[in-house]
Amino acid sequence: MQFDLSLILSGKYHDWLLSGLGVSLALTGITLLLALPLAIAIALCRLAPIKPLNWLALAYVETIRNIPLLAHLLFWYFGAPELLPDNIKEWLYSGNIEAISAVAGLTFYTAAYMSEDIRSGIRGIPVQQIEAARAIGFGFMATMRLVILPQALRITIPPLISQTLNLWKNTSIATVIGVAELMYQAQKVETDSFRSTEAFAFATASYLGVSLVITLLAALYHHRYPVRNV
Amino acid sequence: MRIRLSHLTIALILGASVASAAHADQLSDIKKKGELVCGVLGTDEPNSFVDPKTREIVGYEVDLCNDIAQKIGVKPVLKQIAVAARIPELQQGRVDILTASLTHNKEREGLIDFSLSTFITGQRVLVKKSSGITDVAQLAGKKVLTVKGGTQEPNLKRAVPTADVVTYETTVQAFLGLQQGKGVGYVDDEASLLNNYAKLGAAQKDYLVLPQSLSTEALAIGIRKGEPEIKTLVDGVLRDLEKSGDAQKLFVKWYGPNSNLKFQTRTFKIDSDKIEG
Numbered sequence: 001m002q003f004d005l006s007l008i009l010s011g012k013y014h015d016w017l018l019s020g021l022g023v024s025l026a027l028t029g030i031t032l033l034l035a036l037p038l039a040i041a042i043a044l045c046r047l048a049p050i051k052p053l054n055w056l057a058l059a060y061v062e063t064i065r066n067i068p069l070l071a072h073l074l075f076w077y078f079g080a081p082e083l084l085p086d087n088i089k090e091w092l093y094s095g096n097i098e099a100i101s102a103v104a105g106l107t108f109y110t111a112a113y114m115s116e117d118i119r120s121g122i123r124g125i126p127v128q129q130i131e132a133a134r135a136i137g138f139g140f141m142a143t144m145r146l147v148i149l150p151q152a153l154r155i156t157i158p159p160l161i162s163q164t165l166n167l168w169k170n171t172s173i174a175t176v177i178g179v180a181e182l183m184y185q186a187q188k189v190e191t192d193s194f195r196s197t198e199a200f201a202f203a204t205a206s207y208l209g210v211s212l213v214i215t216l217l218a219a220l221y222h223h224r225y226p227v228r229n230v
Numbered sequence: 231m232r233i234r235l236s237h238l239t240i241a242l243i244l245g246a247s248v249a250s251a252a253h254a255d256q257l258s259d260i261k262k263k264g265e266l267v268c269g270v271l272g273t274d275e276p277n278s279f280v281d282p283k284t285r286e287i288v289g290y291e292v293d294l295c296n297d298i299a300q301k302i303g304v305k306p307v308l309k310q311i312a313v314a315a316r317i318p319e320l321q322q323g324r325v326d327i328l329t330a331s332l333t334h335n336k337e338r339e340g341l342i343d344f345s346l347s348t349f350i351t352g353q354r355v356l357v358k359k360s361s362g363i364t365d366v367a368q369l370a371g372k373k374v375l376t377v378k379g380g381t382q383e384p385n386l387k388r389a390v391p392t393a394d395v396v397t398y399e400t401t402v403q404a405f406l407g408l409q410q411g412k413g414v415g416y417v418d419d420e421a422s423l424l425n426n427y428a429k430l431g432a433a434q435k436d437y438l439v440l441p442q443s444l445s446t447e448a449l450a451i452g453i454r455k456g457e458p459e460i461k462t463l464v465d466g467v468l469r470d471l472e473k474s475g476d477a478q479k480l481f482v483k484w485y486g487p488n489s490n491l492k493f494q495t496r497t498f499k500i501d502s503d504k505i506e507g
Contacts, residue, residue, distance in 0.1 A: 093411050178396035191379050
């Protein structure tokens, strides 16, 4: 069978694949926006001077990280919404429940990993800075917000970009809950045309291309803002 | 623009369906390794599914696989595969034949060969009565659930072009989605659909199998292209089953009134590998 490039450069299949790429990018973007603040909150909970909060955050991170993402997504799609009251459930189901479940699953999953990176970043700041801030009268939150986090986030950016790379690839798993992202559309093209090579070549090139762009951003960032010795 | 790619490039592309490997003679290969590998779904009662008591994969197509292996004089081995992986698995030689609820259609004839049709069925739609839908045409603009990689989605799109189709990895998930209210309809092969409908028990009163079929489907055993010896052998086994009356018995065992599917009569014979075009 010949490789027919025109199939993925124009026409119906091209449109399907392109819409899949758009959905994958949107999933990544929305999840990133939601996961980052959640990850910071979890990292702070793990370091806060309140024991029950530490345990809660630890339990969250370990539970999420030790269950495969596939199971997470199936749970957020087939399991979790069923626990809601009927009227909320019906309202959810009348909308795009596939995408909502995928964003929920990906956000909780990604935030667990990101929170660990942010926690390492915070621990990378010498403890004397915390002591100094506390000594001049800052509380825990003020110390974090004004002294520690601005420095910690800066050294955390490279691992966070690497988590974004993982997130971008992880969106492909949303195909199992019927989200019309890139892998879903590639499989649909395959089913419709039997042109597996072309469909997955497009998907492969897209994942690789976007991943390389993210990696490039990481390299640029590292060049522009090298980690300072603190 | 058409580009012919080198073998190297093709090998680099993950998940690509590579043209069938050039085996000299598949039948002697099967005899040499002493086993016939049948690709089955294992999730599609009654064709191939896990028996809850024995935890083994059994079914109509499993029995056919066993009969074919017996005829060759080798051990049958079942390999569970996903709906969308069926044809690539066969082409790449990871299974010897496909007994995997495989629809015989014109588009697939270019890729693989088919045995005599082993089952003739249609595809149907199950809806909740509360949706008020009584006719296939009313699915327009509505969310309809089915499985990935099969003929269900293309057939539904042909019947109702504006339906919003959502697909999952298994038919069971699509059926679960309907029960949970994630779509108004669930499309599947008649046999699987009626089987799932039967499992609803008392809740059946809330559901409706739409009267129209989306299509007529012939299921057949998938055989790699260019293996006439296998096709002759498989067709021979199927013809013998029909002649001896065993095919009728198999139908009654898996599809008949005492099975979960409760088909009252068998409306087809295993005698043709031609399909309507």
